[in-house]
Amino acid sequence: MARVTVEDCIDKVENRFDLVLLAGHRARLISAGQPITIDRDNDKNPVVALREIAEETVAPDDLREDLIHSLQKYVEVDEPEAEVVPALAGTAGQPADDGNVAFDRMTEEDLLRGLEGLVPPAETEDEE
Secondary structure (H helix, E strand, C coil), rough: HHHHHHHHCCCCCCCHHHHHHHHHHHHHHHHHHCCCCCCCCCCCCCHHHHHHCCCCCCCCHHHHHHHHHHHHCCCCCCCCCCCCCCCCCCCCCCCCCCCCCCCCCCHHHHHHHHHHHHCCCCCHHHCC
């Protein structure tokens, strides 16, 4: 039965090596518990996988993408690249300072002292 099934699959997946890879991957998916799309007819998982490919109940392109994804160790995420934003122009009539930007630094102690100086809002009679 498997020989006839392989011959049926050649017009769906032209390369026999690709067919073996895709059918093996689909057979492993079936073994892992993924539902089959045809009647089993007392066939083993590799034959069921070949029959699914031959009857086009699973798409070879989808199997190929799933196989590639399963073999990847690191999945590349497309993140937007950081844009370089030009410095803002100076205020009216003043030229912009192109490279001499100074940032204020605050230590943790300064932050805590500033937070201690904050007073909580006064309670009103409605909150009680």
